[in-house]
Amino acid sequence: MTNGSSTDASRVPGMKTLSTGNPLVRILGGLLMNDSSRSTSSRSPVLAIFGSLVSGAALAAALLLSLASGGSEPVVTGSVLFAFGLGWGLMAFTSSRFSAQPQTWTAVPAIVLGSIGLGLIVFQPGPAVMDLLSWVWPPILAVLAIWMVIQVRGHLRGRGRWLVVPMIATLLVFAIGGGLATVSAATASSAPTATGRMIDVGGHRLYIECTGSGGPAVILQAGLGASSSSWAGIAPAVAATTTVCTYDRAGHGRSDEAAEPQDGIALATDLHTLLERAGLLGPYVLVGHSSGGPYVRVFAARYPVDVVGMVLLDAQPADAFTALPAYPGFYATFRTVATLSPSLARIGLLGPLLGLSANESTVAAARGGRDEFLALPTVLTQSSALTSLGDRPLIVVTAAAEADPGWVAAQDNLPRLSTASVHRVLAAATHNSLISGVDAAASSQAILDVLTSIRSGTPLRQG
Structure with missing residues (x-):
């Protein structure tokens, strides 16, 4: 220096x-x-x-x-x-x-x-x-x-x-x-598409898998964000007596993504086109779990002649936002989760964080689940268009265990859609156990009971 x-x-x-x-x-x-x-x-x-x-x-x-x-x-x-x-x-x-x-x-x-x-x-x-x-x-x-x-x-x-x-x-x-x-x-x-088929419904393809034989065909509609694989505990039991079909909505499972987010009417249109192009003749028995319930009700309102019976498994009511005190808060919170889900799936964290299977935690499935969740208020409103099934058989199955406040009471309104209906409340069942747990057998039995009523013309039994 x-x-x-x-x-x-x-x-x-x-x-x-x-x-x-x-x-x-x-x-x-x-x-x-x-x-x-x-x-x-x-x-x-x-x-x-x-x-x-x-x-x-x-x-x-x-x-x-x-x-x-x-x-x-x-x-x-x-x-x-x-x-x-x-x-x-x-x-x-x-x-x-x-x-x-x-x-x-x-x-x-x-x-x-x-x-x-x-x-x-x-x-x-x-x-x-x-x-x-x-x-x-x-x-x-x-x-x-x-x-x-x-x-x-x-x-x-x-x-x-x-x-x-x-x-x-x-x-x-x-x-x-x-x-x-x-x-x-x-x-x-790039994996094979199991035993089902990919069918173009207009701009995108949907995966459908049917087993069994005979009619009327039973169409299983999964809940929000879920795929056809969620019915593994129910489809085999139903297939023993009739044709039963599971499918993946756009963006879920093996199906292609749709060009735009879909509301209930778009989903109903997709399903109607899918069944028609698959060569499945109606009318059908529609089964919906959770948010799949509003989806099948929208379908029934749009295509009433194609429905011969219905089973609602702990299905969301059309008035969920008003009938369930905690639902608006839940929706606001989970809206953020749904928004984050594609980004979480992109880095491989969605499945581990939410306990989802591999095919339910892909980026495509996350995008589809997000879009379905954001469209849910619209879907619920659209499902209210179904005011009556007439005298067509309807079974409502409600899981009472761990139910949110107001849930069981809101379920009481669903049987009013038909003059031929029963309401089965399972005190020990949970929302998910109805399709993937010990209570799947009760759900399968409800479907079989509707089929029996249709075929024999006899009233439904209570339980």
Whole structure:
């Protein structure tokens, strides 16, 4: 040194690391550290790191509850990436300005995540493009995470590592999960379609599988987000006496996705076309579980001559939003979950978090489930168009165990749809046990009883 006022870079904490290494980091570091006196601070970067991470998480939550609520997958994913990109950028700024360990390298993940997030929000690529990008982003994210680990080892000392490393590990988990989910979806889509058929219903194909013989044919309608596989505990028992068909609605199971979200009328039109093109002659006995109940009621209202009987298994009432005190709050909460589901499926977390099977936790199934959930208020309103089945047999089966307040009372209104109806309340049954548990036998028996009544012309028995 020739001048006492000059600063020896080797003696200033952080300056040595900025003078070597990645050129982008050096440039960004120069922009952030415009006053060398700031780098002489003895303050720990922990507070800057913690505040930045919390700020990014808070902004992500705010965007999800406002901008991205009910939005598409690109908007949801883009909002999260943009928010955390700003968090990493804030870390670069605050650690450089207020601590002795400037973490200017965090500007790189800030730029990468922030720009990708902003691009998704602005351009909102469609499902096909998002699926294609799933082959690209996992390895890129993995490389970024590994690079970030190297930067932490070289630039961050002390307790700050305990805050940053878990975030980097999360990125790596997302990369691995995303890669596995992409490969799994591609493998599943190329698998054989079991014993069923794929039938074009106008712009997309639906999967239908029929077993047994004779009539009238029984059509099983799964609940919201579920696929034909959910009827495995019921279809065989019914197939012993008649033809029984399960199918996957658009975007679920093996079926193609529809071009646009579908309401109850669109789903009824799809099913009517599917049955017609499959060569299945009506009229049919319709069976609906949960949200499948409103779907079959919409079908019956649209195509009354094609319905000869009905079984409703713990089916949603048309007045759910008013008859069930807790339902509006549940819907508002689960609306956010439904909105997040395609993004969670994209990184392979939807199935583990919600306990869904592999074919019910794909990105396509998540998109279909989200669209069905968002359309549910409309579907419930459309289902109220069915005011009477006349004297056609109807059995309503209600699961009383763990039922929400008002549920059993709301179920009491459903038998009024027919003058030939019975209501069976199963005190020990749960919503799911009616189709996948010990109470599936009672559901099968209800279907068989409706068939017997139709064939013999005798009244339904109570239980």
